[in-house]
Amino acid sequence: MTQPFVFMDLRTADPGGSRRFYTELFGWRVADVPAGPATVIQDPNGATIALWESAAPGTTS
Template sequence: MSQQFVFHDVRTTDLSASRRFYTELFGWAVTDTPAGPMFGDEGGVWGGFTPLPDGDPRRPQWIPYVPVTDVDAAARRAVELGARIVKPRTDLPPGSVVVVEEPGGATLALWQPADRQ
């Protein structure tokens, strides 16, 4: 089974600095949307920025999204394998997501696209 990352969320405490860094380093285009600033290239949008307000306990980091066919089953299996749920299921127009921290401490998002629900 091959699961490739399909989206990337950049959590940042300084949105303008992060935006400038990635656009200047890689030439990514950033588009402001109702869901927040999204980035990508001529191949399309494949990531977004999540600004972390002052006092937010979350740390700045990249969070990769991995597609799954059943987000609830994948979250249960992740917990059975030693992960902990960082953010419970959230349903959005394009799909549903559960954020987990794997046993080694890395964070990833389990992503079920809406067309698989």
């Protein structure tokens, strides 16, 4: 049986903090995407999360 395709987007005003949170707490792997401003996080089960910077709460982008 193959693994299901799982992909999520996470938009955050603090990409560095989110990156540290997921790697330190869960041990997930992180890789910068060379084609864009995203960071890709993979959990041990193969789920993929794209981490994107967004505007801080209360501001516009």
